[in-house]
Amino acid sequence: MTLYADLHVTRDAFRLDLDLTVEPGEVVALLGPNGAGKTTALRAIAGLLPITDGSIRLGDILWDEPPKTFRSADHRPIGVVFQDYLLFDHLSALENVAFGLRARGTDKRTARATAARWLETVGLAEYARTRPRSLSGGQAQRVALARALATSPDLLLLDEPLAALDASTTLHIRAELGQHLQRYDGRTLLVTHDPLDAMVLADRLVIVENGKVVQEGPPTEIARRPRTEYVAQLVGLNLYRGTATGTTVNLTDGGKLTIATPSEGKVFVAFPPSAVSLYPEPPTGTPRNTWPMQVAGIEQHAHTVRVRLTPGRSPGRSPAPATLLADITTAAVADLHLTPGQNLHATLKATEVQTYPA
Template structure:
């Protein structure tokens, strides 16, 4: 059965009002900026924070439905992997994994045997007697995952599970985590701010801003059609809202763009920073959008340079270091931006 959660929590001036569903075998990623309500949602599902309204239901069982029902955390079949793993420093890896089983009444010997079996499944059988301080970050993450899965939870909550890892370890552990999640038949909610973690691991994305769901869908759908500035930044696109008339879109923030496909009514226009070219003088030639801009920021991004530009509209451009030198791209420099109509993607607002 599917997890159905209508999470309503009020904390001071902040109010969370988020509806979530997670089917068996599905991985749902909850994304949003800091303060959006991601952690509040996770704590409510884990039973660490009672709801003020709404409900949480799984397999026809009610976990939370104020004011009548509130199932305490220890009675919920939930496994949690925290950002800093929260392994018990005085216990071995096997004892950490066995802890949840023992807490649920399993005798010591079978709990230990099950723990060693889980450590073997995550490739750490030889570390059964190791203490957390002797483990690498990736190994500690796998122990925490084994501890969460050992109790066969109905719901697995992952709270920024890869955030504490360095870049090279993160890539390897992400791949391994994806394999384990693919084998897990329960429901998984991944809370993260990292778009790559979400795109690689999740079947569906739920974007939260200001305590509300602003967009949800398959990763490819969200990446292709972002609907807020936060989502556009998440997937690396320039995004504008405006009103279309034929192949022209008058933008809400000022300016106008010529697009490839005719549009009518309220629409979004999106294109990648790599589609933007910069020029010292107004370019001539093939039909394109051109407008004056001013450089307000320059940042190194992997093998390219991200240039932030003010204008009508403001825009992000990705250029080479050669272009930076040629055009002397420093804050305050005045240039022309150009985007071909064929590089734009238009969809209903």
């Protein structure tokens, strides 16, 4: 059975319009900036927030369709893992996992036996009697996941499940969570603002901005061909809209760019910041894209330094893009003596630029 969610929620000045499906065995990540509507969508699907219009159903079973039908959260076959896990401090790990089963009418012995199996599954059998305050963040996350899965839900909702973990723990727990999700044959909806969580865990990404879907598809497709500035920032690409004529693209926000493969009409152009080279003087040779630029900002970015550039004052061979990101090594920063306001020359090989229809 497929989860179908045609969500329309109006709250004050905000409106969510989202059409979403999740297939059995599929992990769908709902990704977007703060205030985009991700949590509103999850709460509506969970039965914690009635929709204003539309419908939510699992196969032929209707969960919400105003004004006549509304199933509350406890009458929907769902499991939820919240950002802060919401474990009961006064209960042991075993009793936390058994809680959902007991709430659904399972007898104490059966519930505890099932909870014990799930704690073993997530590698925490020896912590059965441990209270949440004595667990690490990663352990608490696994207890919360076991509690959500113990009831055999048709739908698993994950609300920023790794956000509360420190950086040293996240990598390990992300990998563990991915293994559990691969074994889960229900439907999973992951809400996150972290692109790495989404890229690693999800089969399909749904990007939401201002309450609407702006892009949807497999992670590899989203990473290769972003369609909004927000998505481009997520995947770390320079992205521009423009109009192509042959191998020249006139950029919508100003500037001109040469591409290797001829194209025509409205296009996106994208390239990684690592493809941009910086020079203190005009470079020799004949790079197709060369622009005088000025350093607008410098920040550490993973193992490189990201330089934000704006057009320089001296004229170039062609108008420069309004903004440009370049990733360089710390050694290059020292060689260039980079400082904000410094004038440089940026080059980009035409073969590094990807073009696709807008």
